[in-house]
Amino acid sequence: MTGSLAQPAAKAAKKRFLRFGGRETGVALALLVMCIALTLLNDRFLTTNNLLNIGRQVSLLGIMAVGMTFVLASGEVDLSVGSIYAFCGLVTGMVIVAGYGLFAPLVLGILAGIVIGIINGLLSTYGRLPSLIATLGMLSMVRGAALILTDGRPVTVNAKNGAAPDVLAQFTFLGQGSVGGIPMQLVFFALIALAGWFLLARTSFGFRVLAVGGSTKAARVSGISVERVKIAAFALMGGLAAFAGILSIAFLPSGQAGRTGLGLELDVIAATIVGGTSLAGGEGTIIGTILGVLIIGVLRNGLVLTGVSPFAQEFLIGLVIVVAVAIDKWTIRERRI
């Protein structure tokens, strides 16, 4: 008798756990277990230097994953982010080298990303193309545009190529500088993550994104402009991908259209999904995304520190992604019971 009463109570508790942060708790626990294991396996893992390195290494991925959280939560996907990252970073670098100062190239680079994002959004909504197809096409077009623009040659932002020394110093500070020992890339990631959290969790726009992703029909009936919300999510994604690309070329002042950001979209999507954002839309949190990004970053760092062979690293990273997506599917089913 007691057992039969306890079962529904346990089920309800489980449901509450999953609804109110349980998934993030699970990811956080997984991250914690990984960190403990790596600390035991390698005495260099838990050092300030290494942790700051991990923080910096995941920052650009994290900035893009914040944008991807909005896109996935709205029920869409953006495969063009790696190309936007490369295109906008290279364009910014080329304009700096051409002697247009710092502000104009930065604005141009970010605007380019936003415009590409808006085009993705228009194609996926009013154009009625599945976002998978629209952004796959955009991935190729933007990469091709970057190759045409650069003629396939590396773009190097240095004084020898024409960058003014003061502009160069300011630009490289964005990627290479630090504030109080914290790398600038990590500072930008933290600020963007905070803004992203606020936008998604505390504003009507965030509510609309989740509503649209949860049920387009219900959102439309509620008076939400589904198209506008989705276009805004894509625009945000484009702008953040562009900003990450600019920081990338500010950190390592050389990029090449054929290599920069190649395949990055898969890392961004994987990190976002590992963090609990549902591929089906309607669910996602910035905290979860940060944890997902950290899991990917800690895993890459730890596998190298512990001397795992490069081929085995690929296998293990893939395994983590598959397990995370499996958990995602399982929790969706549980929450619908």
Added chain:
Amino acid sequence: MTPIGAIMREGMIENNKEGGTQMKKLLGTALVAGLAWPMLAGADPINVKDFALAPRIAEKVAAGEELNIFVSYHDVSNEFAPQIRAGVERGDALDKVKAKFIGPVGADADGQINEIEALLDTMDGLAISSVSTDALAPIIDRVVEAGIPVITYNTDNPDSKRIAFAGQDLIQSGREAGKLMCEVHPEGKLLILTLDAAAQWSLDRESGAREAMAAGCPAAEVVQTVNTGTDPQEMYAAIENAMLGNPEISGLLSLECCTTPAAGSWVDRNGRAGEVKIVGFDLLDQTVEFVENGVIQATIDQAPEAQGFAAVDLLAKFLNGETIDDLDTGVGIFTSANIADVN
């Protein structure tokens, strides 16, 4: 094999005062690389009389018509493509030659094969750099069987029916990198860096480098091969992680263009220039800067422009009746002593 001369710039044999003894030793190695380049395991010299040339091509040659030579590169979007293309364009200026640079965007064997199949009936000669030797060998054989001469360049495909190869022997260039590493880093622990550890060119260079270091500096220990991926951020992060995990590392041997400047960036930013020795490949802008500043000790140039031109030139000569053989486009070894000769 006909060495067209390792790309030994004149300045290389002139040492400067700053270079010192180590530079002299390095340049000594460079000369050895240039003059004693071993024979590639290639085909015998061949004349068009010994080749079953397609009748349509033979008629074009006899009529003195322009010959369509296609130069297929395994990834037209990578750093070398513009330089190889420049060599092909130089070849295009040869008399009665129409040379065209083709290939897939991104290393894609299927894309490369499909493109060649589509152009088969229009080509009078094909030069090819294979993204994968096994995957491309059958199409090379098919093209040869169709009576179209095929040479390989940049990356050889020795198991195919190609008639000659123009380029750098990858295992040998790895050996030269290994020898240079021994010169600057005779003992201690080192990492091998590559952006694609599974690629054939990487495996060849790595085996050559390891072989040369095992023979020339057994006290130098390769701790790990770091597979960095192709994105610049990934490369830097992988090097950063590996260096943190192995703080005793005092040498970095990069097998290609792109991890070379990334290694230089890490060493430079961490104030370990001179303490951690770097040997790498190619002449990207950042690499040249780091060699000038003494952050990178030596870099090996592959002369991609010369490879592109040689690809066209060899085929044109062959079709016009000259006997051709494998062609060594050589290596250029650059240190702080001669890096000013670049451009």
